[in-house]
Amino acid sequence: MYEDDFSLLVGKTLEKIDVTDEEVLFICDDDSAFRAYHMQDCCESVAIHDINGNPDSLIGSKIVESEDIVSEDWPGDVPTPSYLDSFTWTTHRIKTESDQEVSFRWLGESNGYYSESVYLTRTHKPL
Numbered sequence: 001m002y003e004d005d006f007s008l009l010v011g012k013t014l015e016k017i018d019v020t021d022e023e024v025l026f027i028c029d030d031d032s033a034f035r036a037y038h039m040q041d042c043c044e045s046v047a048i049h050d051i052n053g054n055p056d057s058l059i060g061s062k063i064v065e066s067e068d069i070v071s072e073d074w075p076g077d078v079p080t081p082s083y084l085d086s087f088t089w090t091t092h093r094i095k096t097e098s099d100q101e102v103s104f105r106w107l108g109e110s111n112g113y114y115s116e117s118v119y120l121t122r123t124h125k126p127l
Contacts, residue, residue, distance in 0.1 A: 009066040017055045021047050033125040044110030053102035061096035068092045088116035
């Protein structure tokens with residue numbers, strides 16, 4: 001089941017965060033865990049383009065804001081490719097009560113027929 005309500009993280013305190021090019025795993029101190037990712041399909045690609053801030057700075061402090069901002073406008077700080085059928089930028093911004101803030105910016109590209117969405121879903125805490 002897909003969820004996309006990034007506010008699910010509000011009120012949680014992270015004990016660990018694992019970041020790869022294609023997903024972010026949030027491990028919380030109440031034994032809950034959440035995964036931000038995109039299920040890859042044919043003819044599309046969604047990956048973390050860049051991160052603003054240090055993800056480890058979110059550990060140990062309660063999350064007070066968690067939101068995703070979706071845009072189909074190409075940002076001015078990234079060179080525009082010469083050929084691109086469809087794209088979506090998704091920025092997941094997290095802020096803690098200790099005023100730490102991190103933004104994960106994802107770029108989704110496709111031929112226009114496939115999803116470019118980023119999802120947040122509950123998952124199992126790794127052993």
